[in-house]
Amino acid sequence: MLKGSLGLIALSSLLLSGTAFAQEKIKVGVTATLEGTYTVLGEDGMRGHQTALNVLGKKVGDKELEFIVASTDATPDSAVRAVRKLIEQDKVQILLSPLSGDEGIAVKNFAKTHPELTFVNAASGAQETTYVDPAPNFFRYNMDGAQWQVGLGKYAYETKGYRKIATVGEDYSFIYTQVFGLVLEFCGAGGQVTNRQWVPLGTKDFASVIAALPDDVDAIYLGLGGADAVNFLNQYQQAGGKAHLMGGSIMIDQTILSSKGNAKNALIGTIAASGQADTWEDPGWQKFVKAYQDAFPPAKRFPSPSLLATNYYGSTMALILALRQVNGDLSNNQAKLKDALAKIEIDAPNGKIKLDANRQAIGTNFVTEVVDDGKGALFSKVVKVIPNVNQTLGYDPAVFAKIGLPSRTVPECKKY
Amino acid sequence: MARFIERHPAWALIVIIAVAVLAWLVFAIWPPGLEAAIGRKRVFLNAALNGITLGGLYFLVASGFTLIFGLMRNVNLAHGSLYLFGGYIGYAVSTWTGSWILSFIVAFIVVALVGVILQLAVFRRMEGQDLRQTMVTIGLSIVFADLMLWAFGGDFYQVQTPSWLIGPVQLPLLTAIKSSGEPVYLQYPLVRLVIFAASVVIGIAMWLALNRTRIGMIVRAGVDDRDILAATGVRIQLVFVLVFALGAGLAGIAGVVGGTFQSLSPGEDTRFLLASLVVVIVGGMGSIPGAALGAVIIGLAEQLGSVYIPTYAIVVTFLIMVLVLALRPQGLLARR
Numbered sequence: 219m220l221k222g223s224l225g226l227i228a229l230s231s232l233l234l235s236g237t238a239f240a241q242e243k244i245k246v247g248v249t250a251t252l253e254g255t256y257t258v259l260g261e262d263g264m265r266g267h268q269t270a271l272n273v274l275g276k277k278v279g280d281k282e283l284e285f286i287v288a289s290t291d292a293t294p295d296s297a298v299r300a301v302r303k304l305i306e307q308d309k310v311q312i313l314l315s316p317l318s319g320d321e322g323i324a325v326k327n328f329a330k331t332h333p334e335l336t337f338v339n340a341a342s343g344a345q346e347t348t349y350v351d352p353a354p355n356f357f358r359y360n361m362d363g364a365q366w367q368v369g370l371g372k373y374a375y376e377t378k379g380y381r382k383i384a385t386v387g388e389d390y391s392f393i394y395t396q397v398f399g400l401v402l403e404f405c406g407a408g409g410q411v412t413n414r415q416w417v418p419l420g421t422k423d424f425a426s427v428i429a430a431l432p433d434d435v436d437a438i439y440l441g442l443g444g445a446d447a448v449n450f451l452n453q454y455q456q457a458g459g460k461a462h463l464m465g466g467s468i469m470i471d472q473t474i475l476s477s478k479g480n481a482k483n484a485l486i487g488t489i490a491a492s493g494q495a496d497t498w499e500d501p502g503w504q505k506f507v508k509a510y511q512d513a514f515p516p517a518k519r520f521p522s523p524s525l526l527a528t529n530y531y532g533s534t535m536a537l538i539l540a541l542r543q544v545n546g547d548l549s550n551n552q553a554k555l556k557d558a559l560a561k562i563e564i565d566a567p568n569g570k571i572k573l574d575a576n577r578q579a580i581g582t583n584f585v586t587e588v589v590d591d592g593k594g595a596l597f598s599k600v601v602k603v604i605p606n607v608n609q610t611l612g613y614d615p616a617v618f619a620k621i622g623l624p625s626r627t628v629p630e631c632k633k634y
Numbered sequence: 635m636a637r638f639i640e641r642h643p644a645w646a647l648i649v650i651i652a653v654a655v656l657a658w659l660v661f662a663i664w665p666p667g668l669e670a671a672i673g674r675k676r677v678f679l680n681a682a683l684n685g686i687t688l689g690g691l692y693f694l695v696a697s698g699f700t701l702i703f704g705l706m707r708n709v710n711l712a713h714g715s716l717y718l719f720g721g722y723i724g725y726a727v728s729t730w731t732g733s734w735i736l737s738f739i740v741a742f743i744v745v746a747l748v749g750v751i752l753q754l755a756v757f758r759r760m761e762g763q764d765l766r767q768t769m770v771t772i773g774l775s776i777v778f779a780d781l782m783l784w785a786f787g788g789d790f791y792q793v794q795t796p797s798w799l800i801g802p803v804q805l806p807l808l809t810a811i812k813s814s815g816e817p818v819y820l821q822y823p824l825v826r827l828v829i830f831a832a833s834v835v836i837g838i839a840m841w842l843a844l845n846r847t848r849i850g851m852i853v854r855a856g857v858d859d860r861d862i863l864a865a866t867g868v869r870i871q872l873v874f875v876l877v878f879a880l881g882a883g884l885a886g887i888a889g890v891v892g893g894t895f896q897s898l899s900p901g902e903d904t905r906f907l908l909a910s911l912v913v914v915i916v917g918g919m920g921s922i923p924g925a926a927l928g929a930v931i932i933g934l935a936e937q938l939g940s941v942y943i944p945t946y947a948i949v950v951t952f953l954i955m956v957l958v959l960a961l962r963p964q965g966l967l968a969r970r
Contacts, residue, residue: 254901257788389944417940418948422896422905423688425826426937429680430673448790449897456795456823456895458802479792 247304249315254291256444266527270534278546294324319344319392329353334551341529344391348578359536360529364399366467369585370491371403380436387441389416398624405631443468451481465490472520475596494568495584495600496522506567532566676809681941687826689933690833694888696910696925698881704920711771714907715778720745720886721893734796741886749882793893799825918965
């Protein structure tokens with residue numbers, strides 16, 4: 219299955235770059251989760267990447283960008299293996315990687331062993347990646363999972379009137395980070411999180427997890443993604459579940475909202491927060507949606523780009539623009555490029571993005587609610603737009619450091 | 635039964651106590667102390683039922699696998715691909731015709747045909763060469779996986795559950811008594827019960843076919859000694875093709891079941907291949923009752939594990955396999 223998807227992508231990039239064989243090339247390695255639970259997320263990430271290339275082109279001065287794709291399966295070792303292969307066998311000079319949370323932490327640590335190369339994070343969102351001991355050559359143009367939850371806790375408490383919630387999430391760093399952001403804000407507003415359930419990534423049978431959901435809560439927060447989310451919803455429907463739901467950033471996303479079957483209808487009315495909202499009216503966002511829709515036939519894409527497509531678009535855009543600023547100069551261990559990447563401010567489809575001192579994005583966040591468009595397609599409708607969200611979520615850095623790193627039990631449910 | 639008690643009094647006592655404890659856990663109202671220690675009874679009952687119903691699905695996949703192995707001594711590592719292919723066929727049929735039942739029939743027939751082709755074109759040419767067959771089936775499973783990715787993409791597919799099966803039913807099992815004295819009964823998804831019942835029916839039908847019919851007698855004779863059976867004039871190749879078709883068809887049905895209460899996507903093929911390997915290793919290679927027992931044990935271990943020790947749930951399955959391999963390497967119900 220790996221070879222199939224790689225073959226297709228390799229073929230398409232070959233066709234696209236066929237005219238440019240005489241020029242000097244800059245080789246960029248890209249990884250995406252084209253296998254396992256997050257396959258659909260990886261595929262749409264690659265669509266976002268391709269959309270960026272369509273819009274921006276692949277020329278940097280008189281050089282041509284060449285992209286080499288490797289597949290991972292959301293586990294850290296698969297990501298390191300793919301990145302190592304791209305560097306050692308394909309001799310790439312720049313990496314656009316990885317997609318998933320645990321992968322991000324592993325690739326960041328690996329980046330330190332290759333200080334001469336440049337790593338641009340593609341979409342991963344664990345807090346630890348850029349917050350703890352960041353690598354000087356690792357740049358992240360998307361927000362982390364906690365930033366993507368900003369606004370949700372308050373909205374749930376104040377507008378929806380939820381007082382007690384429970385969470386179910388996949389047992390790895392990105393979801394820890396998402397729950398971290400949610401709990402901090404919801405408990406800060408006065409709410410209670412009574413129970414946090416963690417399931418292994420790739421769980422197929424959620425029936426027992428569903429049975430163990432508490433029934434004395436106002437809402438249940440779902441931090442699941444990809445196949446896990448679809449399986450959960452399917453079995454939730456079969457079990458006759460009726461609770462109010464809240465969703466994480468990859469739960470309420472086109473990867474799930476446009477899955478086949480009707481289990482997804484349980485999500486109508488669910489509130490969520492993410493780095494994007496499908497129905498945002500901003501012209502930049504609408505232009506991106508149009509470019510995405512034009513790039514692929516309707517059967518080969520989602521009705522609207524997923525968060526992964528947006529992230530891959532943003533990171534590809536940042537890389538190409540920075541490369542153009544330095545005219546493709548990679549001399550002196552890519553010092554000029556790194557400098558440009560650290561300083562660049564991009565006008566991404568989902569709002570302006572700039573980097574902080576840890577090379578972590580400061581950007582815009584969206585609180586959303588799932589709506590039916592009347593024809594059976596589900597979209598996330600924007601409820602609130604929150605600009606300038608930084609990694610410490612507006613907390614004083616010293617206070618934020620005391621909360622601890624996101625994990626199964628951190629943060630505690632209290633006001634910090 | 636009586637003989638077992640006479641020969642192993644200690645074991646019999648342990649079994650009786652275990653059954654009694656289990657019956658009490660299922661039927662009694664749990665005292666508050668117990669609920670505080672290990673959680674609510676509803677959660678336990680649900681997990682136990684889920685384990686058994688998941689075992690039903692595992693049995694469907696593993697029974698075909700073990701049947702093929704038992705007769706032909708052929709470890710078909712492309713069995714997972716047959717499962718996934720059956721699921722995709724079922725999905726296509728049910729979305730096209732809207733009939734859930736029909737999708738089972740078509741999936742069974744189509745995947746059984748694939749099995750016939752496999753047997754005629756591949757396995758017949760390398761009879762008795764275990765290693766070669768194993769390598770070829772690994773290769774085939776990779777090719778099939780790529781072809782299916784090409785045809786169906788990386789999306790998740792779900793076979794639509796018919797509307798009369800959606801939602802829970804009330805089971806006559808008490809989970810608690812409300813403070814008002816009103817009893818609370820267990821709610822359980824109907825579709826899982828139906829699927830479990832179907833796999834029990836299939837299991838019993840298979841057992842009857844093997845033990846009460848002439849074909850079954852030939853198959854059993856073939857399991858014991860292929861060469862002598864062939865020497866008596868039975869057209870053994872035809873029997874092989876039939877058994878392979880049946881085993882493959884069962885995997886196809888299991889694919890539709892899996893697509894109904896879980897989902898279909900690339901990677902499911904290897905997951906179910908692994909599951910059926912574990913099941914038949916625990917139950918005993920080539921034994922149908924062994925596959926049933928193994929399937930229920932693995933299903934229960936997965937589900938109870940995911941509730942009571944979520945962090946180590948994945949390890950439990952393999953621990954059981956290691957224990958069985960260490961203490962009874964031929965499997966729990968193997969004859970030899």
